[in-house]
Amino acid sequence: MTGRLFDKVWQRHLVASPEGEPPLLYIDLHLVHEVTSPQAFEGLELAGRPVRRPDLTVATMDHDVPTVNPDGPISDPLAAEQMARLRKNCEAHGITLYPLGNAEQGVVHVIGPQLGLTQPGMTVVCGDSHTSTHGAFGALAFGIGTTEVEHVLATQTLRQSKPQAMAVTVDGELPYGVTAKDLVLGIIAEIGTHGGTGTVIEYRGEAIRALDMAGRMTVCNMSIEGGARAGMIAPDDTTFAFLEGRQHSPEGAAWERALDDWRSLVTDEGAVFDREVRINASSLRPVVTWGTNPAQSVTIDDVVPDPVSFATPAEQHAAQRALEYMGLAPGTAMRDIAVNTVFIGSCTNGRLADLRAAAGVIKGRKVSEGVRAIVVPGSARVKAEAEAEGLDDVFKAAGFEWRSAGCSMCLGMNGDILMPGERSASTSNRNFEGRQGPGGRTHLVSPAMAAATAVAGRFATPGDLHGGN
């Protein structure tokens, strides 16, 4: 029997498969944040249940933390209350917490890998749909709701019907200037917003192997935007090099034993997937979304599509609605669309590699007049490391605001929002209506394109700034 990576990780976490019930899956790491956990802790307390494994649970504050003056008083009383609850719950149950102001605080999907908590072959859950990020390490990682958060706190397990496995194979090499973000937006455009529903996607092929860990995390992060609860990439030397020496990585003899085990976490030759999609990397170009879901995208060289060009009446209707919301006319060149705001950050693109890519474009240039441009590092440590390299000076000299870590404008919970009608180039993951603030218009792009767009004042690639394409 030939196994798939997903089956191998699934199988080793099966605690029980009771007749007539979904299998019970053991959870190796439960990440917790302030927004989706208070009701779960309350439920535990009402039932008089303890947290089964506080040692496999790690909490931080990210969703509604301020990114300006984080050490000062929190002006939003509701956000302050959520943070206070998390602190109280973690203290009561003996759970490690990296609160606002801590050197390890940050977006939950940035800090897990950064601390070495995310390792190959593990199961990782969090009350956040972008938990799929951790699949970049060959972990099975997915988002859960608050009722499930309570279930994991109480039992360290989850009831899960086994999903199907889908392969997305990306052959060839990404062209120069095409990033992991463009790659995953290209994949979503191909499979659609629910092409991956009911499946775990394994990303395979030469172009995936060639990505660094930051790029792999960007790809797995957006699996959920294609409907898949989880995305996975088999661990390899790139993964092991990233993990070696991190705070929670195994050491010495344990590291060697772990490596032997992790090397077995690959899909065997000849294994069959429930669904397979192949994409040629060389056909990809930098991508910009034009609509209100992440599958509604075109390349930077394209124009806003005409709704009548879509195949079905439902798609035509959805495109029409999206264009009305976005305030765009069919046929407009993407390069002619001006933006008010540029946001660089989030669990998709808030890592050091992303900030370096953006800083490389922005260096020696200025943000276009009238454009508000902000950088929100994915974690306090990313911020410190970026500052040690002088990236903050590059951004500030160009006219960017240099903020503290958090989810910020990705979901607009903390006051970092677009005003109605404002248009952003954003390195985040969702362009849903109102996602970045009521009436706000979001276009998803890569960090490099966000930086170039900040300079040009309209959608642009780094190449455009040199006068070419």
Add this chain to the structure above:
Amino acid sequence: MRAVQRVEGRAVVLDRSNVDTDQIIPAAWLKRVERTGFGPGLFSAWRTDPGFVLNQPGADGAKVLIAGPNFGCGSSREHAVWALQDFGFEAVVAPSFADIFRGNSIGAGLVTAQAAEEAVAELGAALSKNADAKVIVDVAERTITMPDAGLSYSFALPDYARWRLLEGLDDIGITLRHADEIAEFERQRPGWLPSSAPAVHAGT
């Protein structure tokens, strides 16, 4: 969780695909620390439009929401389920649901009835002629019927989800019956797996 055998009442048709959880309950509402009180936030951006379906007479008191494919995509926020329930909806009928939303619904006792696209379209068409027609979502039988129009369809719902809805069971209680197996599993976990102990919560 409250048991749900059968949902019977008026229905509202939201003829849109990919209804994401940011629309169902915008992020500004996620600062609440309770499970209740989310009803006013349900589709709050869309409700600013007087023509929106929930602003029509009869939407108040509706128990069934009929929507397009991939309902509940996006964020894992269970608040979306709580908001639908708080408004009064007890069942959502759609051709497909996003995975996390479906799991959350089952956990919280909201019926997600996955019906064929034609069935959803026919129900919508019948309701456009008679908005007050009664719709019955029967969990035990896994059927959606509209007696006035003589319509009846089956819907998909996994056996376990059906059982839990019918019995109103708490998943944690069922799982804790396997406490010995969980403990046995824990004894065999590899020693290199990460642990956050001893807990750090000293703050900054």
